[in-house]
Amino acid sequence: MFLKIMFILAATMTLGGAFLTAYTKNLMHACVYLLVSLFGVAGLYATLGADFLAATQLVVYAGGVVILMLFAIMLTGGIQNFVNKFGLDKVPSMGNGKTYTIAGLSMIITAFIIMKVLAPIFKTNVQGELPAFASTVEEIGVLLVTDHVLAFEISSILLLGALVGAAVISRPRRGK
Amino acid sequence: MNETVVSYLSQAPGYALLVEKLSEFFGFDAEGFVTFLIFALVCFVVVNVMSAIGGLGTYAERKISADLQMRQGPNRVGPFGILQFLADGVKMLGKEDILPAQADRFLFLIAPLMCMVGVFASLAVVPFSSGLTLTNLNIGVFYLIGVSSLVGVGIFLGGYAANSKWSMLGGMRGASQIISYEVPVTLSILAIVLMTGSLSFNVITDAQGGLPHQWYIFHNPFTFIAFFVLFIGALAETNRAPFDLPEAESELVSGYHTEFSGMRFAFFALAEYVEVFVVCGVVAALFLGGYKVPFDLGNGELIAKTFPAIHPMLAKQIGNVLQLKAFILKTLALYYVVIWIRWTLPRLRVDSLMVLCWKYLTPIALFNLVGCAVWLWAFEGKSMWAMIFKSGVAAAGGHH
Amino acid sequence: MDYTISSVAPIVLLPFFAFVINAFLARLGGKATVAAVFISCASIIGSAIYALGIFKDFVFGNYATNYHIHKFFTWFDLNGGGQTFNVNMGIYIDNMTAVMLVMVTVVAAMIHIFSTYYMKDDMNYGRNGRFFVYMSLFTSAMLGLVLSDNLFSVFIFWELMGFCSYSLIGHYYEKEVTGNANVKAFMTTRVGDVFFLLGIVALWTQIGSVAFVDIYNAVETGAFLNTTVLGMPLAMFTGACIFMGTIGKSAQFPLNVWLPDAMNGPTPCSALIHAATMVAAGVYLSLRIYPLLEAGQLTTLVAYIGGITAFGAATIALVQTDFKAVLAFSTISQLGYMVLGVGVGSYNAAFMHLITHAIFKACLFLAAGSVIHSLHDHHTHAHVQEMPRMGGLRHKMKYTWIAMWCCTLAIAGIPFFSGFVSKDRILGDALVAASHNPVMIGPAILGFLGALLTAFYMCRMMFLAFHGEPRDKELYDHIPEEKLSWNRNIPLLFLSVFTLGLWFSGSLTGQGLVKLADYKNGKYEWFQTLIAKPSVGNFKNYQREEFGATDTRVKNSLEKSKYDSTYGLSEKESHHVHQVHVIGAIASIIIAFSGVFIAAMMYLWKKWDPGFWVRTFNRYYRILQNKYHMDDFYIKGFIQGMLLPFNNLLAKLDMGLYDRYVVDGSASVVKFIMRVANWFDNLFVDTIMVDGTGASVRFFNVILRTIQSGKIQFYFIIIILVLFGYILAL
Amino acid sequence: MISLTSYLIISFCLFIAGMTVMIARKNIIAMLLGIELILNAAAINFVAYTRFVNQNLDGHVMSLFIIVIAAAEAAVGLAIVIRFFQIKETIHIDDATELQS
Secondary structure, three states, rough: OHHHHHHHHHHHHHHHHHHHHOOOOHHHHHHHHHHHHHHHHHHHHHHOHHHHHHHHHHHHHHHHHHHHHHHHHHOOOOOOOOOOOOHHHHHOOOHHHHHHHHHHHHHHHHHHHHHHHHHHHHHHHHHHHOOOOOOOHHHHHHHHHOOOHHHHHHHHHHHHHHHHOOOOOHOOOOOO | OOEEEEHHOOHHHHHHHHHHHHHHHHHHOHHHHHHHHHHHHHHHHHHHHHHHHHHHHHHHHHHHHHHOOOOOOOOOOOOOOHHHHHHHHHHHHHHHOOOOOOOOHHHEEEEEEEHHHHHHHHHHOOOOOOOOOOOOOOOHHOOOOHHHHHHHOOOOOOOHHOOOOOHHHHHHHHHHHHHHHHHHHHHHHHHEEEEEEOOOHHHHHOOOOHHHHHHHHOOOHHHOOOOHHHHHHHHHHHOOOOOOHHHHHHHHHHHHHOOOOHHHHHHHHHHHHHHHHHHHHHHHHHOOOOOOOHOOOOOOHHHHHHHHOOOHHHHHHHHHHHHHHHHHHHHHHHHHHHHHHHHOOOOOOOHHHHHHHHHHHHHHHHHHHHHHHHHHHHHOOOOHHHHHHHHHHOOOOOOO | OOOOHHHHHHHHHHHHHHHHHHHHHHOOHHHHHHHHHHHHHHHHHHHHHHHHHHHHHHOOOOOOOOOOEEEEEEOOOEOOOEEEEEEEEEEEEEEEHHHHHHHHHHHHHHHHHHHHHHHHOOOOHHHHHHHHHHHHHHHHHHHHHHHEEEEEHHHHHHHHHHHHHHHHHHOOOOOHHHHHHHHHHHHHHHHHHHHHHHHHHHHHHHHOEEHHHHHHHHHHHOOOOOOOOOOEEHHHHOOOOHHHHHHHHHHHHHOOOOHHHHHHHOOOHHHEEEEHOOHHHHHHHHHHHHHHHHHHOHHHHHHHHHHHHHHHOOOOOOOEEEEEHHHHHHHHHHHHHHHHHHOOOHHHHHHHHHHHHHHHHHHHHHHHHHHHOOEEEEEEEEEOOOOHHHHOHHHOOOOHHHHHHHHHHHHHHHEEEHHHHHHHHHHHHHHHHHOOOHHHHHHHHHHHHHHHHHHHHHHHHHHHHHOOOOOOOHHHHHHHOOOOOOOOOOHHHHHHHEHHHHHOHHHOOOOOOOOEEEEEEOOHHHHHHHHHOOOHHHHOOOOOOOOOOOOOOOOOOOOOOOOOOOOOOOOHEEEEEEEHHHHHHHHHHHHHHHHHHHHHHHHOOOOOOOOHHHHHHHHHHHHHHHHHHHHHHHHHHHHHHHHHHHHHHHHHHHHHHHHHHHHHHHHHHHHHHHHHHHHHHHHHHHHHHHHHHHHHHHHHHHHHHHHHHOHHHHHHHHHHHHHHHHHOOO | OOHHHHHHHHHHHHHHHHHHHHOOEHHHHHHHHHHHHHHHHHHHOOOOOOOOHHHHOOHHHHHHHHHHHHHHHHHHHHHHHHHHHHHHHEEEEEHOOOOOO
């Protein structure tokens, strides 16, 4: 019962946030809706018993990515009209009727493709007895340093590369 | 999955009776309903008490600052002016809710709420006592870090939505400060998680003892340093002086909440004070033994043994109250230190703020983490007091 | 006491690391160079201390004659074709190695210390310490050679030393004569080395191993008897080939021409080459392969080569006027004695002479360096080496004079000095051999004559240089008074102490003051007790040992080696041997003193006029001055007579045959092919393929350019459409 | 009621939304938002399959890596956007056609 309520809430947040992200004309609002959607995903993780993953989702997205996006939006808002004319409803290039038409068409096609892939799964999927929720933290930790240790190390290098790369790329050149 | 306050209260004798009666009344198994009811009730109480504490925080701040500056402070409303915060709250409610014409309505409305939600959601895992923990989440520490990062988003959006230069600068400062200081804070918390092997607040607290030498702060030199890193980082994350750049009055009028008025401003203020309380509680739980009472008085077994006449559950409740008192005492002591620092130290510059974070605190926290790991590996997790005691015994030629 | 490869390695690696470090450090100049010099000296002194530890363990440690440690590991294997060709590397330490290590390290340490004095002015420690860099490598290679357990690693270190001697002899590379000298030294020893390598390869193919113990085993089991190589018995072939290495390295008779020219290097490097390392290595090798020489019936040949070298070099030394040249020829002569000792089966004495000679010859060279360094000609700005310009030097350099006299008496074979102990024993054994085998009379006579000449020319050198009146007054006046200094005289005096015979204990000194070895019955001198021919039977049960495993410790009783000169002889024969030895001793004492007396009559008291002899035997004097025309013989006979015509013939063949027919012919063929290819290229490649490719690319370009819009979203849509098509196709 | 199908449908919808954002928007940052949505859709699938199909936690680990990659991608992507803006003073995607033929 509780799980169902939780799932419905999380699904609503996820899909609503995603829809609004796609729909809204305001980039800043889109970002906030994205945050809502990602929180919803965290909730979905929680309903799936992935407690660690849910917390990670919160930390990384709410604490990092979304704020980064907000910063990027502000830093690219325009130099002359930094604050007041920073377009709120007039944020440029958020798409127009034409692009949305194309997007809708490709959306339909994609939906067709994915449904084609998913249909057999829907048909054959039989709901079995589900195990009780257990703490996943320890097991994930063990998996990370045993089976997936290579991927773990690679991702650490990737993060370092991203850190250095982002710092190097975004630094203004001398004399500018 | 996780213990909650309800699973603790369900040990009480009246619980089963209540469930049975209600089931008869409704005609279906009412256990879930009762659980929800109790949960909602406790949450309501906690949130309200915390709001009151947040309000009292403003009063305490004013009183302590007055004390530090040899003034009187609020002394008209109620005894010693203790009801001042209620008067302020009423005044806030009565103020006009101004919405600037250029503002982004939607964000302007949700920004204070985001702050509030972030702070109050983090209350769910704060270990007030071994019983009164709303939920003893097995990833409590992680959850707290995740949820409280909503505050950063709230501040940023608040600063942006008002569409004013002061707010904008304050919001950006606040967000960047919060993201930056999350790194050393998380690393120094991680040191404790490493020592304990758990992310749960209750497990971490239970791993410590009631007396100072059993606290993690004095466990080894690295945790001692980690305590200070965490405390400094926590000050910065809650935008307290000397890191109150986002709301620097002298430069940015009032920072990100310049344009907010009435209840919205009250939300921001409340969120800030409650967050300080939460952060102090977290520091106390991680480093200062949390709700632990000396000599294990807290779990009630000693009381039950000494006074056999008392019902074990009651003994447990008495222990819980003692624990609550210990926790609140430690937290308020830290709270006092925070206020004390605010009225003692001058504000930092933005660049020196970032220098402090990235060039000092982060390397120190990293070093601490490694040091803790080495300590754990080298001394099998024994505290330095245990080792001093052992070597003292060995020096005295004693056996054990 | 349980030495392993890794516990012995420092003795080699210390100088080697000094080399590696200094190779980078020394060239920095200034203080870095001083530090480099210090590192060199410190490393070799450290090695010396380490070697003394090993020496102490072996000599005082109650170890028997045949005690040895042999450890090795497989470096790499060349297995294949059903044969196992393991290349093993390892250490072989017996008493001889221990003594040798001490000799090499101590002498090298003294030379290093002296070099800090001698090379200081040569652009600050020998061209920015380059001298010391090579000295370290040189010493390291020699130590490695001494410790080696097989001929292959001996060869490696052997060649390393060859290179180092090349570099050191050519230290003053700006002089043409130096450049020729080092090339000559390198090429002459190369002749011997080629034979050496040939011998190693022959051994390897026939007995499958080049380790010393395997060779001894094979000799014992008679594996050499049935095998022949190129019609020669295997033992004879390999023995002769490897002995050619000794001839080249130790400057024996046919290949002795390089050593006198090697004098062009700095004097300390001459000391190192002539005493401790290079030439000693050759004799050391011949001692190591002694069973092979014996099994190959090469001893007579070896003895003759030794005798001829000993006598011939001594005669040349008679007429030399260059201070260092006398010493150089005396080195060749003394090496001849050692080889003579090997040839007549006087294993022990040959090795003892190697050690004693190393010490007094190093001392002599250092003393010569001390003299030459002081004699600075202010007109030509060069050091003076000519004896006619010296004289009366003893007033100016007292310590050098004392040290040099000690060494001179030692090399002349005066009793109570080390040279007498060893040389007398070699000559005695030569006499014994001659009494058994008339063929050996020749080497014995040559040896005794050489001893006479040795005493004469050494004393001549001393009298000419140090006694009498200074003949070049101006030069003499410029010589600074010698003061006692740590890096000039102390090494000399230290080494000259060890020229006394008591250290090596001879019969004339009774039991000897140093009773190092009379732990059992006091019957034998320590040297004679500890050093013995490889007694083959002890190696039968040797085990294969891996790196760091425990050794097979062969702790023999104090039985005398069966290769000792009196082993297995009846009492009568033994008595005969002793009698002959007594005769030899008396003869060599008489000869030595008469040599000294003649020299004194001629050059000290000037009663006899040496000029008379020169005039009377002018023709022979010329021959001697030209060193028996051996250089001319090699240049005219070999190089101009054989190599040059061959070269010319090759050149003619090249011009006439190869150039005309092969090169030009192939060029015309290529020209033809080129024409065909050109036509093909124009038609097919250019027209059809190149232009055709371009055209097709242009064609597809038109189509693909529309897709390549540079818009990401367009690509995204294309991806979706392709996926769509794929799904439909499914 | 809650089954694998429901999660798959949610993830499908999330993917569609993200793709719409990717195609319809002309703003680079908005497109990055779409990428985040798509990555999250994939991660939900992993976790759902872990829960309903094979019960080992490899799917969680994979989702963790997806989050890591998303974070790295966001950091580098936004850095590139800012740099792009410094050069071109616009973040319109159709202006980034330097490689066009």
